[in-house]
Amino acid sequence: MPRVFHSAILKAPSDRIWQVLRDFGRLHRWLPGIAQCAVEGGGAGDRVGAVRHLVARDGTEFREQLVALSDYDLTLAYSILEAPFEITDHLAELRVIPVTEGGGSFVGWSAEFSCQPDRQERTGQFMVNEVFRPGLAALERGLAA
Amino acid sequence: MIRLSRSIALAAPADQVWQELLGFGDLALWHPAVDTCRAAGGQHVSVGATRHVTTRDGLSMDEELAAASVRDHRLEILTRTAPFPVSLMWQALTVFGVSTTGGAVLRWEMRADGPPDWAGRMRDWFGDGYIPAGLNGLAGHLAATNNTPINN
Numbered sequence: 001m002p003r004v005f006h007s008a009i010l011k012a013p014s015d016r017i018w019q020v021l022r023d024f025g026r027l028h029r030w031l032p033g034i035a036q037c038a039v040e041g042g043g044a045g046d047r048v049g050a051v052r053h054l055v056a057r058d059g060t061e062f063r064e065q066l067v068a069l070s071d072y073d074l075t076l077a078y079s080i081l082e083a084p085f086e087i088t089d090h091l092a093e094l095r096v097i098p099v100t101e102g103g104g105s106f107v108g109w110s111a112e113f114s115c116q117p118d119r120q121e122r123t124g125q126f127m128v129n130e131v132f133r134p135g136l137a138a139l140e141r142g143l144a145a
Numbered sequence: 146m147i148r149l150s151r152s153i154a155l156a157a158p159a160d161q162v163w164q165e166l167l168g169f170g171d172l173a174l175w176h177p178a179v180d181t182c183r184a185a186g187g188q189h190v191s192v193g194a195t196r197h198v199t200t201r202d203g204l205s206m207d208e209e210l211a212a213a214s215v216r217d218h219r220l221e222i223l224t225r226t227a228p229f230p231v232s233l234m235w236q237a238l239t240v241f242g243v244s245t246t247g248g249a250v251l252r253w254e255m256r257a258d259g260p261p262d263w264a265g266r267m268r269d270w271f272g273d274g275y276i277p278a279g280l281n282g283l284a285g286h287l288a289a290t291n292n293t294p295i296n297n
Contacts, residue, residue, distance in 0.1 A: 008245040009154055097241070097252055101153035101280050106250040108241055136245075 001089065002115075004124040006132035007108040012143035014098040014105040018074045020139065021094050021107075024066045025052050030142055032134045033057050051081065060084040067091070074098075080113075087123060089114040107136055147264050149272045152252040153280040157287040159242035159249040163218045165283065166238055169194050169210055175286035178202070178278045195225070200275070204228035211235075229267050231259035253280060 010017060020030055025045025028037040036055040039045045040063075045052065048069055054062040061084065068077040074096035080087055092111035099106055109132040115123050155162055165175065170184025184196040194210045207226035213219070217239065224234035234257040241250045253276045257267060 005242070006244045007242060007250075009243055009250070095241075097152050097250060098150075099154050099250065100151045101277055101284075104154070106152065106154070106241060106243065133244075 001112050002120045002124050003110065003112045004127050004132070005108065005110040006128050006136065007106065008136045008140070009099060009104045009106050010136070010140045010143065011104050012140070014074060014096045016143055017105050017107060017139060018071075018096050020143070021096065022046050022069060022071070022076060024050060024069075024076065024078070027052065027054060030135070030138055031131070032138050033130065085115075085123065085126075086119065087113050087115050092127075107139065109136065147255070147257045147259070147267055149255045149268065149276065150252060151272065151276045151280060152250055153284055154243065154246075155249045155251055155284050155287055156246075157249060157291060158247060159218060159240045161287065162240045162249045162251055162283070163215075165287065166220055166240065167213075169220075170196055172196070172198060175283045176279045177282040178275050190220075200228075208236075227257075229257070229259060229263055229270075231257045231263075231267075233258040251280060251283065 023045055025039035026037060028034040033056050034054055035057045038053055040051045040053055043050055046069060048066055050066045052064050054064065062080060063082040064078050064080050066076065066078050068075070075093060077091060077093045079092070080090040090111065090113040092109070095108045097106040111127055113123065167190045168174070169190040170182055172182035173179045178200050179198055180201045181199045182196055184194060190210060190213060192210055192213055196208050197205065198208060199205045206224055206228060209223045209225050210220060211223045212221035219237060219239040222236040224231070224236070227234050235255070237254045239252045241252070243250060255271050255276065259267065
């Protein structure tokens with residue numbers, strides 16, 4: 001099963017980063033390329049089991065479910081339920097770690113998934129280059145403002 | 146329960162940091178608070194391996210490697226004999242790669258169950274002393290290793 005990963009050390013305190021990330025239903029506030037994001041049924045975005053509906057700026061749509069969230073460990077996990085490309089068994093994790101010696105915060109974003117072998121590289125590159133990398137860069141910029 | 150977590154950014158690739166941690170009996174090479182570390186059954190790591198650690202301030206611990214995950218770059222250690230009156234003491238060291246720098250972050254966690262009147266002392270000893278000293282010691286050890294000319 002392919003696994004992709006991207007990470008960075010951001011200057012912002014971990015609690016500020018985490019407050020942004022844990023707001024599962026408002027991804028459009030910080031992730032470039034996302035035009036709309038809403039929790040289906042209007043429930044709380046941080047409720048495990050919540051499903052968010054995303055509309056990207058190119059008009060493609062995704063449905064993703066929050067499957068784990070820990071305010072103690074500063075981690076959350078979500079799964080893509082529907083995407084405009086073939087993907088199954090998807091599980092992504094976002095993790096924040098305070099860098100207690102030296103300052104700043106580590107943010108790691110990883111995902112595992114299944115798809116046709118000839119699509120694996122392209123799908124993985126999409127996640128890293130179109131989602132993870134610009135996402136962490138946008139977090140850095142947004143929280144520095 | 147006492148729960149502590151400390152971490153540091155290291156200027157070394159995650160694989161190199163992981164290889165250092167796999168030297169289960171080599172703790173004294175990089176931990177400045179450790180006086181001696183003697184591993185039973187050699188220096189190579191395997192789950193179930195044990196080590197006897199003495200510190201420069203006169204304490205000693207017997208530790209067992211309870212779990213090791215190459216995939217997650219994570220070691221879990223149970224303290225079998227502790228210098229504090231604890232019923233359970235667990236540590237985990239996890240290495241994370243930092244994509245933007247090529248370096249790594251090492252997180253060192255500790256959990257322990259023990260008498261409440263010892264909690265403050267243990268927090269001070271581990272959280273403000275032993276664990277940060279180890280993290281900074283490993284950072285210095287890696288920096289020295291990576292700066293050593295290979296033809297010396």
